[in-house]
Amino acid sequence: SAVISQKPSRDICQRGTSLTIQCQVDSQVTMMFWYRQQPGQSLTLIATANQGSEATYESGFVIDKFPISRPNLTFSTLTVSNMSPEDSSIYLCSEEGKSGHHEQYFGPGTRLTVT
Amino acid sequence: EDQVTQSPEALRLQEGESSSLNCSYTVSGLRGLFWYRQDPGKGPEFLFTLYSAGEEKEKERLKATLTKKESFLHITAPKPEDSATYLCAVQADGGTSYGKLTFGQGTILTVHP
Numbered sequence: 001s002a003v004i005s006q007k008p009s010r011d012i013c014q015r016g017t018s019l020t021i022q023c024q025v026d027s028q029v030t031m032m033f034w035y036r037q038q039p040g041q042s043l044t045l046i047a048t049a050n051q052g053s054e055a056t057y058e059s060g061f062v063i064d065k066f067p068i069s070r071p072n073l074t075f076s077t078l079t080v081s082n083m084s085p086e087d088s089s090i091y092l093c094s095e096e097g098k099s100g101h102h103e104q105y106f107g108p109g110t111r112l113t114v115t
Numbered sequence: 116e117d118q119v120t121q122s123p124e125a126l127r128l129q130e131g132e133s134s135s136l137n138c139s140y141t142v143s144g145l146r147g148l149f150w151y152r153q154d155p156g157k158g159p160e161f162l163f164t165l166y167s168a169g170e171e172k173e174k175e176r177l178k179a180t181l182t183k184k185e186s187f188l189h190i191t192a193p194k195p196e197d198s199a200t201y202l203c204a205v206q207a208d209g210g211t212s213y214g215k216l217t218f219g220q221g222t223i224l225t226v227h228p
Contacts, residue, residue, distance in 0.1 A: 004158075031214055042202065042218040043159070058212060092158050096214055102147050102206055104216060106158035 002027055002095055004107035012113045013083055020079045021110045023093035028073035030096070033104060034066070037090040046091075049076045083114045117142045121203050121219035128193055128226050136188040136222045138203030146208040148186050149216065150179050153200045193226045200224070 003026040013019050023032065031050055035043040046066055047057045055068040069077045080087050090111050094104040120139045128134055140148065147166055151159035163172040165181040172179045176197065178189040188201055200223050204216040 033214060033216075035216075042220045043204075043216070044218075045212070045215045048212070048214055056212070058215070094158075097161075101164050102214070103149055103161050103164050104214070105161060106151075108158045109156075111156075 002029065002097065002105050004093065004095065004105060006091075006093060006107040006110050008110060009108065010111040010113075012115060015084050015114055017083055018079055018081045019083065019112060020077050021091050021093075021112075023076045023078070023107055025074045025095050027098075029098075030073070032070065032076045033094045033096075034068065034076070034078045035092045035094065035106075037092060037109070039088070043092065046078070080112065083112075085114045088112060088114045117205055117207055117217040119203055119205055119217055119219035121201075121222050123222060124220065125223040126225070128190075128224070130194055130226055130228050131192045133189070133191045133193070135190070136201055136203075136224070138186040138188070138219055139184060140186070140203070140205045140219075141184075142205045142207050142217075144208035146206045148181055149204045149206070150177075150186070150188055151202040151204065153202055153221070159202055190224070193224075195226045195228050198224055198226045 005024045007022045034046040037043045046061045047055045049055045049070040051070045067079045090109045092109045094106045118141045122137045150162040153159045163179040168183045180187045200221045202221045204218045
């Protein structure tokens with residue numbers, strides 16, 4: 001399985017500000033995914049990020065709020081813009097393994113608290 | 116819309132007391148059903164993929180099974196280190212959200228020594 005790292009691991013931010021989360025994978029992958037895990041909730045897909053194309057957002061998530069970059073096959077960023085306390089969550093990136101069996105491997109997550 | 120429901124929400128076992136976790140799902144067409152383990156403060160750790168009814172996968176004390184409507188994660192003679200949240204997810208075959216995993220709420224397993 002791939003080794004996935006995220007920065008920062010946690011942050012406390014003030015409302016109205018923005019935070020960019022970085023996700024680094026140790027090998028080239030086509031598809032990367034960004035999920036949100038709100039307190040006491042399960043994971044919800046925010047968007048899919050393919051290198052060289054615009055990210056595809058799920059219903060309820062928009063590019064202006066969660067802009068995503070995918071500059072190469074090992075790196076992606078997710079920005080949480082104009083934050084409010086409702087954005088307090090764990091944000092996780094993942095990539096689809098190379099086995100062809102469609103499993104995804106997850107990073108350790110970024111715990112965001114908005115005050 | 117794809118849906119995943121896990122039960123129970125929480126399960127407390129004594130060490131060595133075997134049990135099962137349930138994952139009920141509805142999906143337009145199943146590409147795969149996935150089991151993950153999540154420890155506090157960490158990302159989900161992949162355990163199994165199941166593709167079709169009747170399939171079974173095993174890893175140490177864990178065994179996952181699949182029917183057309185649900186999956187079970189059987190835990191045999193659990194140890195305290197098996198304590199974690201177990202997540203079930205489905206991936207649909209087709210649709211516009213390629214690769215999307217739809218997760219259940221998870222089962223919090225606590226194994227007491």
